[in-house]
Amino acid sequence: DVKVTQSSRYLVKRTGEKVFLECVQDMDHENMFWYRQDPGLGLRLIYFSYDVKMKEKGDIPEGYSVSREKKERFSLILESASTNQTSMYLCASSSPGLAGSTDTQYFGPGTRLTVL
Amino acid sequence: SQQGEEDPQALSIQEGENATMNCSYKTSINNLQWYRQNSGRGLVHLILIRSNEREKHSGRLRVTLDTSKKSSSLLITASRAADTASYFCATDTSYGKLTFGQGTILTVHP
Numbered sequence: 001d002v003k004v005t006q007s008s009r010y011l012v013k014r015t016g017e018k019v020f021l022e023c024v025q026d027m028d029h030e031n032m033f034w035y036r037q038d039p040g041l042g043l044r045l046i047y048f049s050y051d052v053k054m055k056e057k058g059d060i061p062e063g064y065s066v067s068r069e070k071k072e073r074f075s076l077i078l079e080s081a082s083t084n085q086t087s088m089y090l091c092a093s094s095s096p097g098l099a100g101s102t103d104t105q106y107f108g109p110g111t112r113l114t115v116l
Numbered sequence: 117s118q119q120g121e122e123d124p125q126a127l128s129i130q131e132g133e134n135a136t137m138n139c140s141y142k143t144s145i146n147n148l149q150w151y152r153q154n155s156g157r158g159l160v161h162l163i164l165i166r167s168n169e170r171e172k173h174s175g176r177l178r179v180t181l182d183t184s185k186k187s188s189s190l191l192i193t194a195s196r197a198a199d200t201a202s203y204f205c206a207t208d209t210s211y212g213k214l215t216f217g218q219g220t221i222l223t224v225h226p
Contacts, residue, residue, distance in 0.1 A: 004158070035216075042204070042218040043159075058213070090158055102146065102208035107158035 003027070004108040006091055012114045019078040021111050023091030031094045032074035033105065034058075034066065036087040043090065049074055050096075081115045088112050120148075120205045120217035128223045135192040137220040139205030140185075146208045148181055148188050153202045153219070162190075162203075197226045 007022035025032065033048040035058075045058030047066040055066050063085060067075045074093075078085055089111045097103040123138045139148070147166045151159040163179045165172045165188065172179045178191040192199055202221050206214040 040218065043216040045213060045215075048213065088156075092159075097146070097208070102149075102214055104149065104161045104164055105159075105206075105214060106161070107151075109158045110156070112156070 004091060004093055004106050006089075006108040006111050008111050009109060010112050010114075012116065013078075013081050014116055015082060017078075017081050017115075019081050019113065019115075021076040021078075021089055021091075021113070023074045023076070023093075023108055024072055025074075025093040025106070026072065027093060027095075027106065028071065029093035029095055029106075030071070031096060031103075032068065033092040033094075034064075034074065034076045035090045035092065036060070036085075037090055037110075038087050046076065081113075083115050086113060086115045120207045120215060122203070122205055122217045122220040124220060125218070126221045126223070128225065129195060130225050131195060131197055133195055133224075135195050135199070135222055135224070137190045137203050137222070139188045139190070139217055141188075141205075141207045142186065143207075143209050145183075148179075149206045149208070149214065150177075150179060150188075150190050151204045151206060151216075153204065155201075159204065192222075195222075195224045197224050200224045 004025045034046045035043045049068045065077045091108040092105040094103045094105045120141045149164045150162040153159045165181045176193045181188045202219040204219045206216045
């Protein structure tokens with residue numbers, strides 16, 4: 001059974017704190033993704049990674065960074081958390097698709113982050 | 117603006133009825149995917165339809181794709197209360213990335 005796990009289901013942090021969100025997949029997938037989900041805005045891509053130590057900016061990378069030191073682990077870092085980063089954060093992984101397309105993405109359960 | 121936009125935003129039906137959700141998009145695609153999200157949880161993949169396919173079935177799910185109209189529909193037949201969830205379409209327009217719509221909230225009343 002495929003599995004993507006995220007380190008926390010709920011997280012409460014203070015403004016200015018450094019926040020780490022961890023994601024681990026056990027499917028040997030090359031691609032990993034971080035999204036945030038907000039009411040009325042749907043899912044928006046923050047960062048993604050095609051391989052170890054590789055990262056690409058998504059649609060809303062400002063205020064975030066990522067780390068991928070091992071194939072199975074993709075971390076999202078909020079260097080200095082702000083209240084507008086309160087959101088649901090979803091991690092996903094996938095295999096590379098055929099001829100440059102995108103294959104099925106497998107999602108973790110999400111981390112609901114509140115920044116006070 | 118969103119690449120994929122679902123319609124309607126919310127749908128309320130009785131158990132046993134069919135539910136149809138639509139998705140429109142703006143640019144050419146490699147494939148289109150549908151996902152389901154139960155309240156407060158991660159997304160679960162339902163179906164992937166490639167740009168050269170017109171229709172695909174999976175159990176009670178039927179997806180159509182019309183690339184000339186840049187639209188797709190998801191039909192759930194004989195709906196059940198357990199189908200209550202948000203449904204998202206996602207388009208694959210560039211390598212490795214999906215763009216999600218805002219979703220349709222489906223409520224199935226027992």
